[in-house]
Amino acid sequence: MGTRLDSREDQAETVTDQLQEAYPDATISLNFSNRLELLVAVVLSAQCTDERVNETTPDLFETYQTPADYAGADEEQLAEDIYGITFHNNKAGYLKGIGEILVDDHDGQVPDTMDALTDLPGVGRKTANVVLQHGHDVVEGVVVDTHVQRLSRRLGLTDNERPEAIEEDLQELVPQEAWQEITHLFISHGRAVCTARSPDCTDCCLEDRCPSSQLDSDIDLASGEQWDA
Incomplete structure (x- = not known):
């Protein structure tokens, strides 16, 4: 222990x-070359391995290079293009919706605030934090x-x-x-x-x-033991 x-x-x-x-x-293990690619990769990575995302995104980024490309995409085709990604059908809808909002509300740019990012489909606080940190050099949270x-x-x-x-x-x-x-x-x-x-x-x-060490210990790994505040 x-x-x-x-x-x-x-x-x-x-x-x-x-x-x-x-x-x-x-450092971050997702592959991207701009803010849009970062946003898309992080959305795809939810409940999916970064390795699988990195296998999928080269062809995806070649086909869809702007928010307008995602906004104008056929959703079934987009789902096919990310087949193999966990919940690919749902995420295709997210990507299309993201493209539409970026075009309509943000002049085709990835926003740089937590509120604007979390208003996008499929984007929660975790995803927004990654985009802020690695896309905008804004560290607002963990x-x-x-x-x-x-x-x-x-x-x-x-x-x-x-x-x-x-x-x-x-x-x-x-x-x-x-x-x-x-x-x-x-x-x-x-x-x-x-x-x-x-x-x-x-x-x-x-x-x-580590209070959860399994060496000579039967402590529950899920919680560990209490530490003094």
Whole structure:
């Protein structure tokens, strides 16, 4: 079982420092060359692997290069063009709707505010945060995907389950200048070591700091143990 720290603030600082050493090049894994491509890729990535998205988008981006292209697309054809992406039929509708709104309300540009982005079909706060951070260099929050949700709970940084509540907790614990980085560090570690079903605690650089370590411990990985506030 990992060492118990005095506070979640100490834990957050230690976790960030150690993951920075382990993953110095951690960054977004989706492929894109402009803001529209970023927005489309992130929408497609919901409940789908980045690897599958990156396999699909080269041909998609060749065919659909502007918001007007998505707005004028035949929805059935668009769904066929992203076949293999999870919920491709629904996401085709999202992409067409996004194109229409960008053309009608934003002069064909991807907006740079949280409110405008979350008004787009298929775009929630997580997606909007990614677009703001990597498309506009605006860091307004922490992107909480499934890896961040899982690791922040296992590491004792939050007791919450909802992404919005976890984001609030992390924003209080992590300096704003590290909000963007912490997401990529958690994602990298979640993919490489702290997987959902079979976390490799033996080779984990955070094992001695993790209240959910499976080494000599029967602690529930979903929640970990309580940390002093």
